[in-house]
Amino acid sequence: MxxxxxxxxxxxxxxxxxxxxxxxxxxxxxxxxxxxxxxxxxxxxxxxxxxxxxxxxxxxxxxxxxxxxxxxxxxxxxxxxxxxxxxxxxxxxxxxxxxxxxxxxxxxxxxxxxxxxxxxxxFRAVFEQHGRSDAFEPAGPAQLPLAVRDTIVRAGTVAGVRMVPVAAVVAAHRKRGLEAGLLVVTTTDGRRGQLLAGTALQRARLSATALGLPSKPVIEPFETREFRHRLVRHSGVEGCPQSLLVLGRSPASSDA
Missing domain, CATH: 3.40.109.10 (NADH Oxidase)
Known part of the structure; x- marks a missing residue:
């Protein structure tokens, strides 16, 4: 690109x-x-x-x-x-x-x-609908096989964007929490950073779907600057958090 x-x-x-x-x-x-x-x-x-x-x-x-x-x-x-x-x-x-x-x-x-x-x-994953089921069961990055997690992280890594595994953020004092997942972090903010963040998020989600994992993008809470700054302090990442991809358990592992 x-x-x-x-x-x-x-x-x-x-x-x-x-x-x-x-x-x-x-x-x-x-x-x-x-x-x-x-x-x-x-x-x-x-x-x-x-x-x-x-x-x-x-x-x-x-x-x-x-x-x-x-x-x-x-x-x-x-x-x-x-x-x-x-x-x-x-x-x-x-x-x-x-x-x-x-x-x-x-x-x-x-x-x-x-x-x-x-x-x-x-490409096949483009037309699949993983993550829309009411039975979606989140799985933190640490709960996934390392090879699976790394494949999704690599798919979502583009120039100027990193996919960072993060633990859940516990809500306190009426502040919004966040599930564990892959945090989309850009080097810079603004339209360019946001555009690249979307590319990374979609690529990672397609990779997860191709591997049989449901996923759920979380975007809305990142709209506020206060939330993004709080997330930086909590996670210790450098850069601009833009969104989160929450991964789920595969149907096979959930039924086991």
């Missing part, structure tokens, strides 16, 4: 109608972070654009602005996953047009790419 270059990539592969259909079906399953239509994915002949689409009444609202950027990052993760499955290596530029503030990412493809088994597993 190329981040921050104020230029658009050169024209790439021209997407066929069949490929466009795959891309459109996939992006509909990205995490929306509590918003109805936080993005628009526009598939042009030779590029894919992800455009922020926060409704006018919500613009300027801190929570909606944060969650909209994070949701766009989730859409970007799903789009790039689909591009790989279609046999192309995605090339991404973030915020590539200074005259279009709403354009958060542009994806093109120049080189062929052979999808790996992990790519196939994550």
């Amino acid at each position: 190329t981040a921050g270059l104020p230029v658009l990539p050169a024209a790439g592969h021209v997407w066929s109608e069949q490929e466009r259909s795959v891309l459109r079906r996939a992006e509909q399953h990205a995490q929306r972070c509590g918003l109805v239509e936080p993005w628009s994915v526009r598939v042009h002949d030779d590029r894919i654009e992800i455009v922020e689409n926060v409704p006018a009444p919500l613009r300027g609202h801190v929570g909606a602005d944060r969650n909209g950027a994070i949701a766009c990052g989730c859409a970007l993760a799903v789009v790039t996953c689909a591009v790989r499955i279609l046999g192309w290596a995605p090339e991404t530029v973030l915020f590539g047009d200074p005259d279009r503030a709403e354009l958060v990412a542009t994806v093109v493809a120049h080189q062929r790419y052979r999808p790996s088994p992990a790519d196939v597993g994550r």
Whole structure:
């Protein structure tokens, strides 16, 4: 991923109608972070654009602005996953047009790419619905096999973002607590950091689903600066906490 270059990539592969259909079906399953239509994915002949689409009444609202950027990052993760499955290596530029503030990412493809088994597993996971069951049983990172946890952490690690296993935060004095999980921490805050945080969150969730684990993203409490600062003090992490991915037990282990 190329981040921050104020230029658009050169024209790439021209997407066929069949490929466009795959891309459109996939992006509909990205995490929306509590918003109805936080993005628009526009598939042009030779590029894919992800455009922020926060409704006018919500613009300027801190929570909606944060969650909209994070949701766009989730859409970007799903789009790039689909591009790989279609046999192309995605090339991404973030915020590539200074005259279009709403354009958060542009994806093109120049080189062929052979999808790996992990790519196939994550793409299948796009269409699965792990984590929506009423029987969701959280499992802290320490309760999971180390290899499983590390695979999910690696999947969610992108430039400028770390996935940090954290213990539960116990609520006190009417303050909100937090379940144990994988904390999404960015080097910087702002729209770029939030966009990257969404990409990391979605990639990690797809990896968990591919491994048979349900998961639940936690985003809403991070809207307040006070909560984020308290979490930094509690966990001792350096950086900007953006969201949390709570992992669950696999149905097989729960039934055992």
